[in-house]
Amino acid sequence: MIDFHRDLNEPQREVVSDVDHPILVLAGAGSGKTRCIIYRAAYLIHERNVPPWKLLIVTFTNKAARELQDRLEHLLHIPMRSLWVGTFHSICLRILRYESSSLPYNANFSIYADDEQKSVLKKIYKEHGYDVQKYPINKVLARIGRYKNRLMLPEDIDIAETKHNPFLGGFLQIYRHYQQALLMNQAMDFDDILLHTARLLRENSSVRAKYQDIFQYIMIDEYQDTN
Template identity: 40%
Template sequence: MILPTPTDADDPFAEYDNTLAPPRNSDSDPTPGIAPPSADFDPEDPLLVRLNPSQQEAVLHKDGPLLIFAGAGSGKTRVLTHRIAYLVGRHGIRPRNILAVTFTNKAATEMKERLQRLLGLEATKEMWVGTFHATCARMLRERGKDIGLEREFTVYDDGDQITLMKECLSQLNLDDRQYAPRAVLSLISKAKEKLIEPENFGHHFHGVFEGVVSKLYTLYQEKLKQNRAVDFDDLIMLSVRLLEQREDTREYYQNKFRYVLVDEYQDINNAQY
């Protein structure tokens, strides 16, 4: 089953790249929460027929925030993908105005495959569907230059980070048996998850070990920049910085992504939120 995809002519937001979204009429704003089915609701709709009533309500919800509580194996991912397909196929929402985020590459691949079966390859390719890190990497490659980040940056994996940290330890004449690279990187990662920059590290982490890590954190970030590289935590932290510091970029993505759907929302950390 492949649903028809709306064209630019059907969408008043087709030129979102260069224009701000028009203001909503406050009299017609939807009230957050699940609205009852509309008069044209079709219980035999292929997107709804295999869903239970609660799942149907979630799929039919069009505007405003919606949080779904359900246990493992209850069909949350199915609801999310069918909701996206319903927005595109029944409400005429442009695929490129949809952002869907999940945690693992496996889950992102599964989501894309389900959407391709429902909407087709081309419509799915227009959407942003991926992990938090993949989504942020894409954003930074598009707009990272606004905060001084090279477009063609490299993302360091675990091995690259260990190698770089050993260089930092050597430069500061520190013993990597006393300051194990993984332990140092783990503490730096915790700081980045809380959006703590190197210059503020000492205000949040105290102790002899932490004092040394503060110096290593500063040097580590300097070397990353010299190498035109970022680590996985930087992808999130730099994206937050980009959106906080650049109002034009923030407005661009606010208008681009009219619908944001997050799988496993309960697992997100402070920086991802």
């Protein structure tokens, strides 16, 4: 039996029980913000009868996600597969695999880390004759990452920008080849996981409506780190 009065101080109880509108908790390190998220989930499930799978709890690092999962499982005594708890990447990856029928990918697509990304680019450079001195691979990957963090694929970049920037013109061609190669290999890089999920929810109204219905309560740990 969870005793909210025993386990939480008064400000924490206020955070945990205030579930009818959006709230932002600002507090110093060690003040119990993560504890509030855990007990808020417990409050919603036990006191408000919210099904566990209607909660979405997101954090940034794998270590923080594991801690949340362990503490929730210990407190709630329910299997973690009943909850949507994880990092932004793991939650988005789960959605993409579930919704692969709405994507040009199968459900078992691969995730390419840094070495695989560089290998793809090296093959593109060899096939199309790009100069690695003019287009350093690390610089190209960093720029691709910046565009993807703005949810921009090659077709979203204004071609007019390339007229006065020769590097951007060549880069844009490389970016196109890179995305085509990933798709052909049924692979995504880590930035694609967030980009494709965001675009899927933005552009596919039926998928968006599905997850709007599923996620009745969303809690984000370390929210100040979001972009």
